[in-house]
Amino acid sequence: MNWRLLPCGERAVLVELGDLAEVLALAAAVQMLSGQQDGPWSAVVDTVPATRTLLITVRHRDALDALEAALPSVLTAVAFAGPRGAERQRPGETMTIHVRYDGPDLDEVSALTGLTPREVVAAHTGRPWRVGFVGFAPGFAYLVGGDRRLEVPRRASPRTLVPPGSVGLASTYSAVYPRESPGGWQLIGRTDTVLWDSGQEPPALLSPGAWVQFVAVEG
């Protein structure tokens, strides 16, 4: 496992890794360590996983040197356990999301993939997806690890308004729009599940590392 520490200002460091599986393994390790009462890990205030990097931010800049000194041994441990190591120690939760597969782009996705609409639904529900990272909007989780046959481009022209709960596909990702927003993903269905609620703790249904099982329901 190759990694680099990249400088990111007075209170953060960007850890560059090989792939998302390594990023999620390190993120899980950092999350476990940050529960400690003292030491550099207790100063961690935010972690942002992305496709190849994990951004770690500490509360006070005094803690950054100690964090950077402590990271190599954690990275070594993560490399030794392998990307599945953290998942074995502390498996991510599985969330079930019920979807009515009647989205406006279902036929388009069918044409693009060569699958029948029924086969698109079967592929989308056929295996669990995993939350790789969150971005674009609060609670907007990029789901990875789905059926490769579902890879489709974004729509040529984005919609100005996508309704909340819309289930979409773009590139190799799937996602559920947490609230009304513009968007260019191919919409295949809709769910009533609430993805983001600022009045709840935690506010997001899906955090990085969690698993998602879609289940088809009738309209």
Place this chain on the structure above:
Amino acid sequence: MAGYLEVLAPGPLALVQDAGRPGYAHVGAGTAGAADRGAHALANRIAGNETDQATIEILLGGLALKVRGGAIIAIAGAPTPVTVNGRAADHHTPLYLADGDVVRLGTPPTGLRSYLAVAGGIDERPVLGSRSWDSMARIGPEPLRPGRLLQVGRGRHHAPNLGLAPTLLPTLEPLTVSVIPGPREAWIAGGVRRLAQGVWTVSGRSDRVGVRLLGDPLARARGYADRELPSEGTVLGAVQVPAAGLPVVFLADHPVTGGYPVVGVLREADTDQLAQARPGQRILFTPVSTR
């Protein structure tokens, strides 16, 4: 004494802000909070508050408030002219107001953002532990509108003990900020040294998300011209360089991830000063090798 502040007019943009909402970046919500944290904290200290109480962040003055029930307020940041019931009053000093008093802020001659603190704090309903409006995530207390009643909190405060706070006010002179090399410095030809050679001008399209700069565009380094950077986490003060080469410096409401290379990151204290830079003002960067 807890009363209300009634918004008569908000001016161009008036927001409730505090020290922000850290801890939710992994689920897509950034920290937000006051754009000029130093001025926000100073306003609180002059009013006798802890520095994390919510204040009103006022862009280019224009705010008018009616006091309901009496209040001690203090204004810091951009030196907006202040009147109480039409009579001139001072900023950077505690103002003791009675029921029915009307406070009006004029347009500051320098700087962009003023902070109005009230003893006890602004008691809007916190969202995820913060009373900060985040214009990117669109969470927190909504931007102020005429008629809005802001409850004065019962937060712990002491009698103001500052007569007049000494402070460096924003100027219209060229502003020099310190920049530390960032995670993708190698992607930009000349890195932060090239950034420091430029004379940059604040664009009118700047906001709480970021300060957009105009000037001689930065180029990609050899070997990086056509490379695409997968999105990665970003921080306050990051100097991001989009494809067209004109840098954007991230402020409080910056997106949690970005797909353009970050050539450098400002010292955090310098992001306060940049948040006060006006459109048209010159910006110069000084590279510092270590944090």
